[in-house]
Amino acid sequence: MIMMIKNISKLYIILLFQLFFYANLLSQHHGTMRGKVVENKNDQPIFGVNILIKGTLIGTSTDREGRFEIKDIPPGIYAIFVSHIGYKNKTLDQVTITSGSDIEMNITLKESVVEMNPVIVSATKHPQSLSSSHQAVEVIPHTRINESQYSRLYKSLSTVPGIHFNEQNISIRGSSGYSVFNVGSRILVMIDGIPVNSSDLGAINWDILPVLDIKRIEIVKGAGSALYGSSAMGGVVNIITKEPPGDRQILLRTRAGIYDQPAYKEWEWTDEVLHFEDINASYSSSFGPVDLNLSFSRYLSTGYMENNHMDRWNAALRMKTAFKNKSHLDLYASWANSREGGIIQWLNQNSPFEVPPFNKEDEIEFTTINIALQYSLPLSSTLGLKFRTSFLSSYMSNQLTAYNPGAFQPAYGPGAEIQCLWLPNKKNQITCGTEYRADISSTEYFGDHKGYSSALYVQDEIPVIPSIKATLGFRIDKHVLDNESVASQFSPKAGVNVQIFPGTTMRSTAGRGFRAATVFEKFVTADYAGFNIIPNPDLKPERSWFWDIGIIQEFFDNSNFQLSYFYSEYSNMIEPVIDFLGTIQFQNRLQARIQGIEFSEKFFLFSELLGLESTFTLLDPVNVTTGKTLPYRPRFSANCIASLRLKKFLFQAEYKYFSRIEEVEINPLDPRVPGKLLHVRAHYTLGKVIIQAAVTNCFNYHFTYVERRMAEVRKFSLGILFNSAQ
């Protein structure tokens, strides 16, 4: 593996140097545009505003003084797109650049609680406004993550329509049910466009990075295999990290809280006060040409039930440096380590917060190291290249009850990608690239395995007429495992975005999804909760076709609603099948059809004093072979957030509902109830400090996502957020 990494490194260094000098030769001196972006209310400069010249690859962002400068703009008449989280975006039309011109612009932005049309990158692998996307995309800005006051990242995602979590298993539009340790996720999770699903289990570690590093999270719904390949079968979650601001900034967030006793006296199991603490810190500064950000976080919890403790550490480094030829180099490295109690199931329904005696000492350790280096090289205003190399090490030890620390070795996933964005004329926008990733794993539970996947992708966006934009693309993937080709896949995609009227957008996408079976699913031999898991080396890739159509209607530039219909057909779906004796094997057992309707609205009144955001999802997930509902998928789910903003005060109430899970796999006789959760939160801003308080699960409602594991009880928390740059 070391040889492989060395070879990839050599190749990239040669390519990087060649292209660096080539870019210098190409840089020309045309027009210049500079200026300042300020708030409309108080003329305060806004830091980090994105400024994009439409129809080109040219763009920048503002510094701490709100200033920006773009040099070497070819002469022409342009539209300038200005956007920032927390502000209404703006388009400046008919900006004329002539040879040698130097334009000074002063731009004002109006504050807005919700950005209706933010810039996204995940639907096409290049920046575009959300309203111009052909695919259903949701954006969670960091402000929403802070406001929601969750200690774990994945909980912030559950407010998105069409997303349901069974504990940490994410399901977008019913794509996934439940699998232990999140094995074989059908959702690809990326950090800044680089996949971080583990190489052996194909699992997601939601605690991979400090939460303060997150700028926004983009969720692409529906198969993303035409751009992202295997694992993106049900969708993509792309975590976009914050760029270092370029000067000194300190962010601190700390929170502590207590868990309540269960609602019933007979379920109380300890006299101790169960509690959790969370501290996050981030430091940014500039060292010569290098902008740097260091982050750290620690989360400690006794847990709300027996053997539910958690001790998690995170650290991350982000470095960015820009060169004279407008290219820039980005490094993001993160380390995460957690030790937590390994709960398989409760003692019994009358002691649901206790575990069986033989599970009391079970502990799981996760360690993930992620290093990603990206070099962006604009060769001209219409041609740009990106080079990415990454290294992922994921280690999960001692998971399958038997205490055997030597049983697992870290799984390694080194990868590389070259991406090209080309605007050959005023109409087309072509994205193409090639990607490689190795997957190396070794454990006593499934042996030693080496594999790799390589891919080629192309996508073209074509404006048919000004109000209609079509997107066509495909990706070819090849997966090799233990020197044997296990999957080859052609994944096409077609999409359309139609601006029907100003403020009314319709979009539709159809495409192919696929997922190659993970090493775990093929080769595992283990014992789980009294059930034997046996290998299935003949496991084939699962495939799907999907289609969706949606309409977005905006009102008064701060309210909107969205309505979508989606339809997917899965073949050879890989699911754990339990035979009548309880032996579990992953099998290509299912042909499935999943369709549904999503509705969401964001409605703000009285200058955003009052807000109501609601989402509703109706799902029809059917196992075509048996006619039964697919397991662990609620047919109906809803989420409503009501907010009241009074200058420095914010009050939020969030209600979450999902219908009773109809089908489960292991203990179908256990009673199940719908999920009903009410959370209330308050924020008070005091200069650079925000004081936060929250009550989560106000009604102390007890339910299970997965059989015999009780969901979290009511908890109370208090927190402080400090931002030196506020």
Add this chain to the structure above:
Amino acid sequence: MISIYLRKTVSVTILLIMIMQFSCRVDHGLEPINSKITGTVTFHGDHPPSTDEVRVVVAKDFPPKDIKSLLFSNMINYREKTAEYEIYLPKGTYKVVAVLWKEHNESWNISNVIGVYGGSISGDLLIPTYRSVTIADNNTTVRNINIQATLERVNRDAKIKGEINFIGDWPDNTGVMAVGAFSSIPEPGDYMDYFFSSIFMDYSIPVFVSSAEYMLRVQGQDTVKYVAALWIDDTFDLASIRDVGYYCDPQDSTGLKPGSVLVPADAVKTGINITVDFSKTDIQ
């Protein structure tokens, strides 16, 4: 002034009462179960070293459809001669309460029942009777559901090995092929008899193949009266069990007489081969 104060106080009090009432009625989701069965398991014989755990299981129907239709107690202490147990169950009638043994690194196996409520034991044999239990309401404790259990039944120190050959087309609705060792020849179609007279079942026989090998664990020095291939349909319903072939007595010229097998302790008896001819079965 006083009346305004009074009105405010009354309003706040009413509001507080309403909130308190609402809090009392608030839906807390899952609730504790207050009804249960309790009893004592009396063990006979020594537990095998390969014992992983022992639990009391309850089934609404008999035979249980699969392992998922069983309700399990917590682990019970099989190292003592007797063990108390309790299982919290919602009200209803439960056809069978049994004691199930599990071997290390093996799945739960229904042929590892070592005791049944209402039944009795004779050495390593279960007497095929059982009694149902009814819980009348959600606050009832049904006591003294005592069970005799024989660990001798799973003290298997000998092995029978053989090959099973399949002739003809497999039925499309095949779910499971198993091989069982029986202490007596079960009555055809009487699934209870298959259940109680089985010594061991190997459920791991691959389906839709032309031949396979099997291995049965049995008690040394005990005579196995019947070794049979057993078919179960793709609903995995044990009631659909059929014997589709058996080991024939090599001394019998007609080839119809079932052969018995006696294996010494710690020994392996090989060559106990079975032929299954699907064209001669009554499977639809």
